[in-house]
Amino acid sequence: MTEQLVLSTGEAVLFWVLAPLMVLGALALLFARRPVHIAVSIAGVMVALAVLYIALEAPFLGVAQVVVYTGAVMMLFLFVIMLVGVDSTESLTETLAGQRWIAIVGGLGLVALTIAIVTRATFASPVGLEAANADTNPVGVARLIFGDYVFPFELTAALLITAALGALVLSHRRRLGPKRGQRETVEKKLATFAESGSATAVVSAPGPGVYARTNSADMPALAASGETLDASVTTVLRVRGQVLRDEEAAAQTGRVAMIASGAPVFDTTDEAQLEDETSEIEATATESEGAEGAEGADPAGSDHADRDDAGDSSPETDEGDER
Amino acid sequence: MTLVHYLVLSGILFSIGAVTVLVRRNALVAFMGVELMLNAANLMLVTFARMHGDLHGQVIAFFVMVVAAAEVVIGLAIIVSIHRTRGSASLDDANLLKN
């Protein structure tokens, strides 16, 4: 078993390219101000580590590293950073007296000690994993995990479940009022309507318009009478003033109305384009028809269907009330 | 170029992670420092596994990853709930334990 392991030149090149990059990326931890930058650079370090693992004859761990660390852990970090406030930059001024000096001395001491130890220690001549990885590395690792380490492995399952539960418990918010279901929501809406008489209290805001020329969110929907409904565009766009202009909308709605009535529209467009457009429009028309008409037949998400339910049933109730 | 270079790299990364915990006030950044330390340890385990021709090191590194994943979940949940209640993710603000 004492065959000498010789590291290839390629590996040396790889190492000497990656190692400085990793150190630089890691140093972002100390010097970068924005958490997002740090997280991204650490993700890079993780990827580089994965590469090094593969170079170190541990392809399974390398892949796991990418999946677990880069894919899961660092992304989780990014989510939390966004949750906490992506814009927050941190002042690097030290507030604890002497902390920085202690950190510098401790850090340099750690570096010096680890380097001193690993360089001065005498290691047996490296063996390499040629023999151990004879049946490929994942198989070798799996033999150990499901053999010698099967009990600890089961324990990690318990650990992960516990962690998941723990996260649930920690992020759980206690409900302060009673739960509001569909029925309560409807009743409240009707109560508001009875008070104010405004139909918007009972009718959910219409979705933005989706037409032949445009299906973007800045296109207001049309009322039955033909005018545009500003409320159908999201608040953000309205505040920013990015709602489609009225005349543009009117032009398009006119065309849409024509198409819907079955009249042929022949514009300056060529045949093929027309073909495309027609099929597109037809598709849109059937979609909107379906949305207006049949309940539950909607291929879109249930959320959408809910909104339509409310929109459909409410006017009827409304009428009944008025009678 | 020998395997010792990997060990040196691991030591440097570990120290950077440790210093991060000492100097950064932002809990998230300090937590990333902890993750870096764990990864440095993993690198060392993998390197030794190769040095000794023994896959046990890799298995241990694998377990470290699993535990780190669990730890991240809990740690981030704690940071989020602290941030939610105190409006701050600074480690220095959470110093009630001295009393």
Next chain:
Amino acid sequence: MQDTPLTNLAWLLIAIPLASAAVLLVGGRRTNAWGHWLGVVAAAAAALLGIGILIEMLGLPEAERIHDLHLFSWIPAGDLSVDAGLLVDPLSMTFVLLITFVGALIHVYSVAYMEHDENRRRFFAYLNLFVAAMLVLVLADSYALLFVGWEGVGLASYLLIGFWNQRTEYAVAAKKAFVMNRVGDMGMLIAMMLMFASIGAVDFETVFAAAEGTNEGILTATGLMLVLAACGKSAQFPLQAWLGDAMAGPTPVSALIHAATMVTAGVYLIVRSAPVFEGAPTAQLVAAIIGAITLLFGAIVGCAKDDIKKTLAASTMSQIGYMVLAAGLGPIGYAFAIFHLVTHGFFKAGMFLGAGSVMHGMGDEVNMRRFGALRRSMQITWITFGAGWLAILGIPPFSGFWSKDKIIEAAFVGEGWQPWVFGPIALLGAGITAFYMSRLFFMTFHGKARWKESEDSANESDKDLPVQHPHESPLLMTVPMIVLAVGSVALGGLLAIGDTFTHWLEPVTGHVEHHDPVIAIPVLIGATIAIVLAGAFIAWRQYAASAVPVTPPEGSVLTRAARVDLYQDAVNEAVFATPGARVTEVLTEADTTVVDGAARGLGSGAVGLGTWWGRLQTGFVRSYASIMVVGVVLAVVVVLATRV
């Protein structure tokens, strides 16, 4: 064994007064209206039961007169197992009757005497408590239970001396009595410890059975400790100082506790412990010497006192000295000690009640120099007091003659120097007793009045005299006095003729062959009567035939010394109190500087260390982490450095 239903109920003797005391104390003001009668009934019921048991006992043959009633297992502690039990025998029954009978009379007397005191109910509660405790003391069948009663009477005595504790000097007197009694109690405790250490038991039966085979040194030590205990309780030299001050209590208390019963507990203890003293002649001798000293001491003090109650107290001290002397003489004296105790209980209680009656009629005046010629206005008191006076003088056929004369005879019995010392002292004491008791009697009831009936007196010479309206006391007070006076007159002869009382006590004290005194008995009787008459005559000439000055004359050195109780307080102060206070001061100082200083130094040192150490606890995670990192670095450095 004959059936003895009443004897088996002996525990009721204690339970009745105790229950009454509990009712009165717990019931509080609600029992004010009838509380005193409850107290009287409780005492009378105990007396009736006592008489019943006596009658039952008289019906038994002598050998069967000792009953040990086991009540319950009291202290089952390893090697020491003490059962609570009552020993009903002639000796304890003698005391039971004395306590309950005299006690009941004094209860009746107190109803009238304390009529105007708003705390009368509490007074009766304490009296009942005292009776119960005293009965525990005399009925106990072990030193441990006896000690319970011993402390109980001490407590009752303390409460009653300080009954009017709104007056500081009374409270101080109560405290003084309590503290001096504690000295005696220590003797009692040490005696019990010695018994337990050497014999392994503290009940009478085992101790007395084992006493014969026990080392004389241990018996002597035990005996001396018992004598110390007796000195404390019975106000014997050198623990006599509290009795005079104890007169601060209401007069019925003085009559019951500080004349008839409690102060005689020491005599009871010595007689009861006879088997111990038999093996310890040294302790016996010490008891006899103490008795002789106290006998003279009390008599001398009594000659100089002008306070009627303090004179009586000094007399009590002196008479108990006689009893202790008799008890110290051994088996020949035991029966006479108890006999004198009983007769003394009657006539001294009677005289105290008489003194109370005089005070009642004279507006609580106690100074005899303000009395005089009271026989006309207080005839019953005069007669009953006179009976007591003649009894204590030892004039035949009054009670005192039968008992005291026997003690004087017994004091002359023996070999070597002892009869020639104790005998004359007892004789001399009788003479002095005659002098001071006659002085008291004449100053109070005879001679010229040193008070006046009204302001508009024609006589110029008595214009400084206080106005008094002496009157006879109500029936409730005079009847007990009359009963006690009858006892003073007849009891002695009744019990002494035919040696009834001596025989009665024989099951306990043992039969004693008659010993001849060193001087022939008729000569002794004659000498005693002569010396008593001489003393009484001197007193008559000085205090009845001639005028008594209202302000006390300066007097001789001895008189002045006797007036301050022969400097007993000064001696106590100088020998014990002052050095004790010094030692305490030094110890307190040492405590504050050394002990407290060390404790405080330790505390402040710990606080300082904690404060310094607490600075590390900043609460900042990063500080803790830096400590960890630095620690790891240092630890690795150390490991590397030591390894190289």
